Amino acid sequence: MIDDVLAVHRQELGGxxxxxxxxCRIPSVGGDDAAMDETVRWIxxxxxxxxxxxxxxxxxxxxxxxxxxxxxxxxxxxLFFNHYDIANYTNPVQARPGERPPFSGAVEDGRIxxxxxxxxxxxxxxxxxxxxxxxxxxxxxxxxVRFLVEGKRTLATGALGRFLDRHIDRVRADACCWEAxxxxxxxxxxxxxxxxxxxxxxxxxxxxxxxxxxxxxxxxNAAWRLTWALASVKGPDERVALPGFYDDVRPVTxxxxxxxxxxxxxxxxxxRQRTGIRGFVRxxxxxxxxxxxxxxxxxxxxxVSAGHTGPGHRLVTPGQARAHLELRLVPxxxxxxxxxxxRAHLDAGGxxxxxxxxxxxxxxxxxxxxxxxxDVVAAAARAAYDVDPVIVPFATGMGSRYxxxxxxxxxxxxxxVGYAGSQLETNEEHVRVxxxxxxxxxxxxxxxxxxxxxxxxxx
Amino acid sequence: MTALMQAVDGYxxxxxxxxxxxxxELCRYPSVAAYPExxxxxxxxxxxxLTAAGxxxxxxxxPGGFPTVFAAxxxxxxxxxLFFNHYDIAAYTNPVxxxxxxxxxxxxDGRIxxxxxxxxxxxxxxxIAAVEALLRTAGELPVGVKFLIFGxxxxxxxxxxxxxxxxxxxxxxxGVVWETGAKDERDRPxxxxxxxxxxxxxxxxxxxxxxxxxxxxxxxNAAWDLVWALGSLKDPRERVLVDGFYDHVMPPSPAxxxxxxxxxxxxxxxxxxxxGARAFLLGETGPAAARRWFFEPxxxxxxxxxxxxxxxxxxxxxxxxxxxxxxxLVARQDPADIARKVRDHLDRAGFGHIEMEVLSQTxxxxxxADDPLVRAAQRAARTVYGRELVLRPTSIGMSPKYxxxxxxxxxxxVEYAGSQLEEPGEHIxxxxWVEGTRMIxxxxxxxxx
Numbered sequence: 001m002i003d004d005v006l007a008v009h010r011q012e013l014g015g016x017x018x019x020x021x022x023x024c025r026i027p028s029v030g031g032d033d034a035a036m037d038e039t040v041r042w043i044x045x046x047x048x049x050x051x052x053x054x055x056x057x058x059x060x061x062x063x064x065x066x067x068x069x070x071x072x073x074x075x076x077x078x079l080f081f082n083h084y085d086i087a088n089y090t091n092p093v094q095a096r097p098g099e100r101p102p103f104s105g106a107v108e109d110g111r112i113x114x115x116x117x118x119x120x121x122x123x124x125x126x127x128x129x130x131x132x133x134x135x136x137x138x139x140x141x142x143x144x145v146r147f148l149v150e151g152k153r154t155l156a157t158g159a160l161g162r163f164l165d166r167h168i169d170r171v172r173a174d175a176c177c178w179e180a181x182x183x184x185x186x187x188x189x190x191x192x193x194x195x196x197x198x199x200x201x202x203x204x205x206x207x208x209x210x211x212x213x214x215x216x217x218x219x220x221n222a223a224w225r226l227t228w229a230l231a232s233v234k235g236p237d238e239r240v241a242l243p244g245f246y247d248d249v250r251p252v253t254x255x256x257x258x259x260x261x262x263x264x265x266x267x268x269x270x271x272r273q274r275t276g277i278r279g280f281v282r283x284x285x286x287x288x289x290x291x292x293x294x295x296x297x298x299x300x301x302x303x304v305s306a307g308h309t310g311p312g313h314r315l316v317t318p319g320q321a322r323a324h325l326e327l328r329l330v331p332x333x334x335x336x337x338x339x340x341x342x343r344a345h346l347d348a349g350g351x352x353x354x355x356x357x358x359x360x361x362x363x364x365x366x367x368x369x370x371x372x373x374x375d376v377v378a379a380a381a382r383a384a385y386d387v388d389p390v391i392v393p394f395a396t397g398m399g400s401r402y403x404x405x406x407x408x409x410x411x412x413x414x415x416x417v418g419y420a421g422s423q424l425e426t427n428e429e430h431v432r433v434x435x436x437x438x439x440x441x442x443x444x445x446x447x448x449x450x451x452x453x454x455x456x457x458x459x
Numbered sequence: 460m461t462a463l464m465q466a467v468d469g470y471x472x473x474x475x476x477x478x479x480x481x482x483x484e485l486c487r488y489p490s491v492a493a494y495p496e497x498x499x500x501x502x503x504x505x506x507x508x509l510t511a512a513g514x515x516x517x518x519x520x521x522p523g524g525f526p527t528v529f530a531a532x533x534x535x536x537x538x539x540x541l542f543f544n545h546y547d548i549a550a551y552t553n554p555v556x557x558x559x560x561x562x563x564x565x566x567x568d569g570r571i572x573x574x575x576x577x578x579x580x581x582x583x584x585x586x587i588a589a590v591e592a593l594l595r596t597a598g599e600l601p602v603g604v605k606f607l608i609f610g611x612x613x614x615x616x617x618x619x620x621x622x623x624x625x626x627x628x629x630x631x632x633x634g635v636v637w638e639t640g641a642k643d644e645r646d647r648p649x650x651x652x653x654x655x656x657x658x659x660x661x662x663x664x665x666x667x668x669x670x671x672x673x674x675x676x677x678x679x680n681a682a683w684d685l686v687w688a689l690g691s692l693k694d695p696r697e698r699v700l701v702d703g704f705y706d707h708v709m710p711p712s713p714a715x716x717x718x719x720x721x722x723x724x725x726x727x728x729x730x731x732x733x734x735g736a737r738a739f740l741l742g743e744t745g746p747a748a749a750r751r752w753f754f755e756p757x758x759x760x761x762x763x764x765x766x767x768x769x770x771x772x773x774x775x776x777x778x779x780x781x782x783x784x785x786x787x788l789v790a791r792q793d794p795a796d797i798a799r800k801v802r803d804h805l806d807r808a809g810f811g812h813i814e815m816e817v818l819s820q821t822x823x824x825x826x827x828a829d830d831p832l833v834r835a836a837q838r839a840a841r842t843v844y845g846r847e848l849v850l851r852p853t854s855i856g857m858s859p860k861y862x863x864x865x866x867x868x869x870x871x872x873v874e875y876a877g878s879q880l881e882e883p884g885e886h887i888x889x890x891x892w893v894e895g896t897r898m899i900x901x902x903x904x905x906x907x908x
Binding site: 089090091154155196200202207208209210212214215216217218219220221223224227228230231234235236268271274275276277278279280281284289290292293296298300301302303304305306307308309312313314315316317318319321322323324326328350353359360397424425 | 655657659666667668669670671672673674675676677678679680682683686687689690693694695726730734735736737738739740743748749751752755757759760761762763764765766767768771772773774775776777780781782783785787809812818819855856
């Protein structure tokens with residue numbers, strides 16, 4: 001029973017929300033060194049106020065890492081992994097007339113606004129605040145808690161891998177709480193057991209020094225070459241045609257079926273309405289929609305460009321064409337093998353003139369659903385939210401959980417503060433005060449169950 | 460050489476200096492749309508000059524732009540040839556610089572330098588001179604002639620359509636002698652018989668209200684949609700897959716194919732070096748590449764755009780995608796028919812939701828190489844140049860020639876490969892101009908036989 005702790009939680013919620021709003025006002029964009037420094041100082045102060053030691057370690061190509069620890073009486077150690085940069089990858093921060101300022105930190109209608117609040121400032125601060133709350137209520141934590149907070153400069157720097165190579169001992173624990181898992185479209189809490197992998201490549205084709213007049217119809221056309229090459233990777237049946245692409249896909253187990261897939265939201269109508277689509281790929285509907293998102297490796301053209309694309313007509317044949325292709329992978333697909341397969345596929349199709357540059361290669365990672373840690377985190381969620389959490393094998397986004405795998409057997413599960421309507425990476429990004437309150441409570445219930453977490457086996 | 464041509468040659472020798480002075484007069488008018496007075500003055504000058512040569516000449520008014528010079532004179536034969544020319548100076552890529560209200564004309568090294576002298580004033584005036592020479596020496600023309608000399612405001616000025624519609628009877632003829640036909644790099648006279656056409660369309664598709672994070676792998680992707688649609692239009696063997704696309708293609712005649720070797724010379728290493736291309740399509744070279752290039756219709760993606768392709772990754776599904784696609788047509792394909800067939804193809808292939816907007820179109824046209832007008836020009840060239848006329852069955856670009864279909868059209872000129880059209884150094888060689896003038900006289904005589 002942690003009623004005493006929950007009483008402090010309720011009492012202090014208002015102050016916690018104000019602090020979150022203040023953190024949201026710092027424009028923690030990876031490219032803004034001054035703002036990132038300010039963010040680090042702010043977080044270190046908040047951690048120390050909560051009784052967590054906080055050290056700032058250099059990031060080697062990244063902004064600094066914040067490493068924290070608060071000792072507790074139990075035998076177990078829990079690591080919280082978070083980041084203080086705001087996600088800035090799909091929709092770069094930009095103030096737009098008629099829109100909310102990106103870093104307003106406004107609290108309105110029960111919502112806390114600011115770019116980065118749902119990814120990942122609210123989750124980070126909910127964990128810091130949970131520790132503070134527990135200590136104010138009880139003095140001592142039931143387990144040792146560690147923090148690792150990253151500040152990414154860009155998406156893929158390799159910095160976390162280098163950091164872990166040097167400092168794994170400062171962050172090792174019996175279990176790690178990752179930061180992915182917002183509430184689903186039906187407003188149920190979500191626990192993520194891993195992340196998908198990714199192979200992100202740029203494809204380039206060059207058939208001439210420059211665009212040339214289209215009347216020279218006997219010469220090759222880079223746009224056609226790339227169009228045909230892309231069309232050969234995937235057809236309208238959505239099946240990826242690379243040789244062996246599906247070979248290493250791990251079959252869904254009976255337990256995963258029961259714990260995860262049968263509980264996925266059956267209704268994808270809200271996603272359909274929000275995006276204005278005619279229908280989902282393959283004509284999927286109902287439960288199959290989310291099941292596809294979680295189980296199916298996919299290929300997406302993220303961009304393609306060649307020749308004249310402005311208004312009106314210009315009679316040119318493109319001499320160069322370029323595309324960004326993302327292959328999103330599931331366990332146990334290996335991005336390096338998929339890359340080799342893509343090269344072989346293009347060569348076999350006569351597209352040896354299409355160059356491939358891999359911009360990112362992230363292996364997929366997923367904790368088996370029957371790991372005991374999953375039960376502990378789920379029980380805490382049930383207590384905090386009063387509803388059964390949805391357990392999904394992957395966060396839909398990518399992540400760097402796999403980097404820990406090189407050093408430690410520590411199991412990783414993800415959960416976060418936010419909901420399906422959080423409008424990530426827009427100027428309207430927000431979490432609800434309720435999400436924040438419940439998310440913090442989830443951490444408190446997890447601390448209460450720390451004794452149930454199994455000791456780490458292995459390194 | 461015929462007695463008539465001997466007489467013409469004598470007349471040409473006697474009057475060439477006066478003609479060159481007159482041509483210089485015409486060249487001094489800065490006849491571009493930006494100088495309307497010069498445009499009107501050049502048109503009036505031509506009417507006077509045609510009248511003096513013995514034709515009945517007048518201006519066809521054009522309230523929306525500049526008047527068209529029209530002139531006619533009957534001949535001994537009932538056949539009539541129409542000369543197509545323009546008095547405006549092409550200045551679409553390089554503007555004309557005018558000082559003191561006139562353009563400079565410089566005669567040196569046997570050349571006449573002036574913007575517009577090659578395109579098209581020298582050509583235009585050579586035809587007036589030829590008609591004058593025939594009338595003064597023989598007292599009559601072997602065939603009837605008509606002149607249509609346009610003052611365009613811009614490319615694709617609708618004045619040509621207006622004139623052909625409103626003066627159908629006046630402008631009727633058995634054949635059309637088009638402007639331009641440069642001597643080639645090897646100094647051989649050329650004549651062009653046709654031009655390609657095209658349909659230029661934009662294809663657009665929208666899959667999402669706004670770009671979405673790519674983690675929503677279940678959402679439709681506008682870029683895939685467009686790539687698949689484009690892929691359905693043409694295969695990597697360069698075959699256009701639109702049903703009925705090749706139905707009306709006019710196969711090259713034996714006379715057309717006879718010039719393939721000639722045309723193939725331009726599909727060689729020099730062009731590859733200039734463009735940086737590794738090879739011609741499908742590894743073809745010489746005559747095979749030339750055949751595809753000149754006689755086969757094609758489909759080109761001129762541009763495609765969706766999502767983000769700048770530096771770094773953006774994990775986004777594109778909400779919309781667009782491509783510009785050009786179908787370049789050869790004689791007897793009809794642009795409206797092709798546009799319809801492409802639309803039908805997309806609909807049938809499951810791309811009915813893809814919008815298609817035709818941005819521009821022009822019909823192709825090609826005069827058969829065995830047409831009597833072409834034969835007459837070949838005979839005339841033997842007399843005037845002492846060598847075979849190099850026939851260009853079709854240009855690789857577009858031209859409004861098709862608007863005179865089904866009349867045969869033949870492009871002849873007084874410029875050469877080094878004339879630097881539309882550049883500050885634009886010029887013609889005086890010897891070419893004199894030959895071009897004699898060529899017109901000889902053509903009229905041969906066409907009258």
